[in-house]
Amino acid sequence: MSASSISGRFRRLNKTQKLSAAGISAVAAAALSLSLVPGNAEAETEPQALSASPVVFGSAAGAPQARTIQASLIEQHSSAEKMVKAIDAAKAKKAAAVKAKINAVAVAEANAKKAEAKEKAAAQWKAKKAAAKRSTHTASRSETRTHVYANNLDGWIREALSIMKAKGIPGTYEGLHRNIMRESSGNPNAINDWDINAINGVPSIGLLQIIKPTFDAYHVSGTPHTQYDPVANLTASANYAADKYGSIDNVDSAY
Template sequence: MQLPTIPKIGSLSKKHKLTAAGIAAAAAVALTVTGLEATAGGSAAAVGDPTGFSVSTGDQVKAVGGKSGMASQKAVDDAAAAKKKAAADAAAKKKAAADAAARSKAAAADAAKRKAAADAAARKSAAEEAAAKRAREATANRSTTRAVIKPAPAPVKKAPVVKKAPVVKKVVPVATAPAAVVYPDNLDGWIRQAQAVLAAHNIPVPTYNGIYRNVMRESSGNPNAINLWDSNAAKGIPSKGLLQTIDPTFNAYHVSGTSWNVYNPVANIAAACNYAWHVYGGMDNVNSAY
């Protein structure tokens, strides 16, 4: 077959150069198709057109053109699909990042909430422990042993023995000093000695039991007991001794002849009974904190 004559490229315009390049590509296709036709019994012919020439290849050329168009459309569809997939992937990544950030924020908030709860529980536990410690210290200030002291039996009065005076002409009385009474150094002795002191100063003497039950309620029989947690303690004048008197009361109702030490058991009982007589009519009338 005779190929069409292509003008010299150097003397062509830009438009003609582009057209010539297209014609060359078409000529190559035509040669291929012509070979196919020669094998299959087909024919090929060059037909001129305004651009220079065209190639007619019969049905085989039409088929090649159709396949070429389908390939081009597939490339466009593939590019669009790839673009769409890239956009979907980017959106998925963005959503995954947002979800991760939300989970991280929620986890941080939950951790902060748990920490706040743990801190509150720790503070509550510390406060409870401090309160328990204060209670234990307060209890330790009182006598921990509440020994039950049985009151001494009342002395049995014996009928006086009347002796017959010897028959003498003169009886010369001899003055003798009364024997000093010695009291035991325990709660029984302290109570009886305090009763004797009160009687000697013409202060109404309460019963032994009236003194004893108030002593056991207030100090459990501990002469060194001190209350460091009530309202008097808060004022700086804690209750002290067997009957838990404060210093101002002890000093105001102190019974002369006894010690000025508020912890002295006899002095403490005497002053407390003197106070109870002036305020309540006697220690037997006191049945609670006074």
């Protein structure tokens, strides 16, 4: 077969066939070069036998390495995905913790506001009730008061003195007035809400700032049974002072 015929057929081969043909040509060229070695060279060295292992050409030679690289890339991708998921989970957990903290603070603030509103409402109700009670006492006293005495400090003192005289309780206008001005400045609704009596739940009330246990013990019959009534307050206080000090006139300080 001529060289031109071989060349034409070689051009019609596919890529794999061309690679195989190229390999065969290389082997043939090697064999030809060996046949051209001089006789004495053959005696000195013997040509090495061709390996029985198949010769791998082209991309087939890099297939194991490519598979190794591919496996490494897959593993790296999997690790990256795990890392992203872990980061996302950590972010979600942190966000949930922040949200829970914000909610807890909001709930605490709401509860504090409710408690404050409840306490304020209770205080307002208590003050309103006390005001209504004082108003009732004052109205009751005004309705039962005789027209002989004026409904003011001077009239209250004069009426109290008349009752004290009838009951045998010592005391003078000056003694009552002096202690009234020190204790309440003439306010029949005055109440001490800070001293030891108030702390113990029995605040001092009225013109002469008498506590309820003392008022109850020394109340003068014929007067309203309430500390807020000015005449009842004066007569009970004067009765107590007479028992402890001989007379309200002898009192010059807290008693």
